[in-house]
Amino acid sequence: xxxxxxxxxxxxxxxxxxxxxxxxxxxxxxxxxxxxxxxxxxxxxxxxxxxxxxxxxxxxxxxxxxxxxxxxxxxxxxxxxxxxxxxxxxxxxxxxxxxxxxxxxxxxxxxxxxxxxxxxxxxxxxxxxxxxxxxxxxxxxxxxxxxxxxxxxxxxxxxxxxxxxxxxxxxxxxxxxxxxxxxxxxxxxxxxxxxxxxxxx
Amino acid sequence: xxxxxxxxxxxxxxxxxxxxxxxxxxxxxxxxxxxxxxxxxxxxxxxxxxxxxxxxxxxxxxxxxxxxxxxxxxxxxxxxxxxxxxxxxxxxxxxxxxxxxxxxxxxxxxxxxxxxxxxxxxxxxxxxxxxxxxxxxxxxxxxxxxxxxxxxxxxxxxxxxxxxxxxxxxxxxxxxxxxxxxxxxxxxxxxxxxxxxxxx
Numbered sequence: 155x156x157x158x159x160x161x162x163x164x165x166x167x168x169x170x171x172x173x174x175x176x177x178x179x180x181x182x183x184x185x186x187x188x189x190x191x192x193x194x195x196x197x198x199x200x201x202x203x204x205x206x207x208x209x210x211x212x213x214x215x216x217x218x219x220x221x222x223x224x225x226x227x228x229x230x231x232x233x234x235x236x237x238x239x240x241x242x243x244x245x246x247x248x249x250x251x252x253x254x255x256x257x258x259x260x261x262x263x264x265x266x267x268x269x270x271x272x273x274x275x276x277x278x279x280x281x282x283x284x285x286x287x288x289x290x291x292x293x294x295x296x297x298x299x300x301x302x303x304x305x306x307x308x309x310x311x312x313x314x315x316x317x318x319x320x321x322x323x324x325x326x327x328x329x330x331x332x333x334x335x336x337x338x339x340x341x342x343x344x345x346x347x348x349x350x351x352x353x354x355x
Numbered sequence: 356x357x358x359x360x361x362x363x364x365x366x367x368x369x370x371x372x373x374x375x376x377x378x379x380x381x382x383x384x385x386x387x388x389x390x391x392x393x394x395x396x397x398x399x400x401x402x403x404x405x406x407x408x409x410x411x412x413x414x415x416x417x418x419x420x421x422x423x424x425x426x427x428x429x430x431x432x433x434x435x436x437x438x439x440x441x442x443x444x445x446x447x448x449x450x451x452x453x454x455x456x457x458x459x460x461x462x463x464x465x466x467x468x469x470x471x472x473x474x475x476x477x478x479x480x481x482x483x484x485x486x487x488x489x490x491x492x493x494x495x496x497x498x499x500x501x502x503x504x505x506x507x508x509x510x511x512x513x514x515x516x517x518x519x520x521x522x523x524x525x526x527x528x529x530x531x532x533x534x535x536x537x538x539x540x541x542x543x544x545x546x547x548x549x550x551x552x553x554x555x
Binding site: 167227 | 370373374378379382386387388390395404411412415419492514539542
């Protein structure tokens with residue numbers, strides 16, 4: 155509170171309020187003025203009564219069960235470690251399912267193999283290895299035929315002639331970035347809780 | 356340390372990390388003061404409960420936007436105040452209503468919207484006068500402009516400092532003091548006979 159000459163003026167609203175709240179810590183000039191000025195003394199007393207009456211008004215309570223009703227509508231943020239734990243639990247369940255399926259396939263294959271006692275594991279493995287190579291080679295030839303039939307080899311020749319290597323790399327990098335960004339947005343949308351999305355709107 | 360012993364900031368921090376018990380403790384801690392202010396603003400118990408509930412829900416559902424450098428109570432009261440003022444402005448509720456809202460056509464509705472003091476205590480003669488005086492004060496408060504009413508209720512009923520009121524109402528500190536000064540002056544004029552306080 156700034157010191158000023160209040161001998162010939164009345165107290166400011168701030169000074170009146172300070173005087174109404176407490177006399178301790180009041181500047182001597184203010185305290186002296188309250189004692190000597192009947193008008194300001196009445197103002198201070200009136201303020202005290204009003205403040206006391208307002209402070210005495212009772213607080214009001216909502217109806218019973220209010221907190222339950224509020225909490226039923228509240229969605230608190232889920233911490234990142236709980237989100238990860240939930241994701242791991244989901245993946246664990248899926249992983250267990252895959253493992254059970256593979257185990258069932260292996261068991262079934264084992265049972266089938268036992269019906270043919272002449273087939274040893276080494277013979278089966280060798281057969282798979284030799285035939286897998288043939289299948290891969292024939293798959294590559296088929297893919298080449300399909301590409302030729304679609305005109306992709308001609309397209310590759312045109313691109314090589316018309317577009318520089320740097321431009322091609324830049325274009326591919328841009329497409330890759332856009333693709334990754336769009337993919338991550340899609341993943342976030344898919345993982346978002348629909349109820350939480352509705353509440354946030 | 357139990358939840359009751361933790362301060363508001365700690366509880367808000369726990370609630371931001373998904374702790375429902377912390378959030379519930381905050382609801383139980385602030386339901387009365389927030390409801391009191393809102394009820395005195397709208398003077399309709401059912402409406403006040405709806406608005407108060409909505410204030411709490413919005414506060415907790417947007418906890419990720421809460422800035423811990425501010426008091427949690429300021430943020431909560433600010434949301435409640437904005438909701439209440441928006442409602443009052445949409446409905447154009449008059450500030451003066453002596454015996455219930457103007458649109459109260461049934462006795463039940465009149466009761467719900469009239470400004471009366473609720474007291475759970477038995478009132479011996481000595482207390483009855485105090486209750487009647489407080490009733491007059493409640494009715495006088497109802498005649499104030501909504502911003503004057505909010506400012507003086509926050510200051511004198513809820514005991515909030517001026518700086519916090521300025522944050523809640525999103526107005527300068529000087530404006531808060533002006534509102535409270537004018538509200539007090541108006542109340543004292545309204546209650547001059549009751550409190551024997553001089554007018555201007």
